[in-house]
Amino acid sequence: MDLYNNEIVAYELSNRNDNQLVLNTIRRAVEKQKDVFGIILHSNRGYQYTSGAYHDMLHQFGVISSMYRKGNCYDNACIESFFSHLKTEALYTHNIQNVQEAQKVICEYIQFYNLERIQIKLNQLPPVEYRRQNMA
Numbered sequence: 001m002d003l004y005n006n007e008i009v010a011y012e013l014s015n016r017n018d019n020q021l022v023l024n025t026i027r028r029a030v031e032k033q034k035d036v037f038g039i040i041l042h043s044n045r046g047y048q049y050t051s052g053a054y055h056d057m058l059h060q061f062g063v064i065s066s067m068y069r070k071g072n073c074y075d076n077a078c079i080e081s082f083f084s085h086l087k088t089e090a091l092y093t094h095n096i097q098n099v100q101e102a103q104k105v106i107c108e109y110i111q112f113y114n115l116e117r118i119q120i121k122l123n124q125l126p127p128v129e130y131r132r133q134n135m136a
Helices: 020-033 052-061 073-089 099-115 127-136
Strands: 040-043 066-068
Touching: 020 052, 052 066, 073 099, 099 127
Parallel strands: 040 066
Antiparallel strands: none
């Protein structure tokens, strides 16, 4: 999530929350934001984010690592808010029967969230439109 406009920049879906999932997500984010310098990637303190492979990749792409402070859940409030919206506006409103359906619903919601879902803090614009108008 880009905190400038709350846009979901990159995501990966997997059956496992492992290093490969995290590394694939970083690759996607860097690829999409290749013209952006000074990227700070905030994460929790899970084992994936303390691994050598994770820090090597961040160094390779010039990304600065940021981790939440121990015992301070507020550091992740922005992404936790997004996950709450994803669950209540998409996942809980569908009768999902399998992983493929869940993936489809998640992908469609992220598209909707980025391109159509207005946000009060973004002058009642969706994230991509807010960025477009303010970068012109």
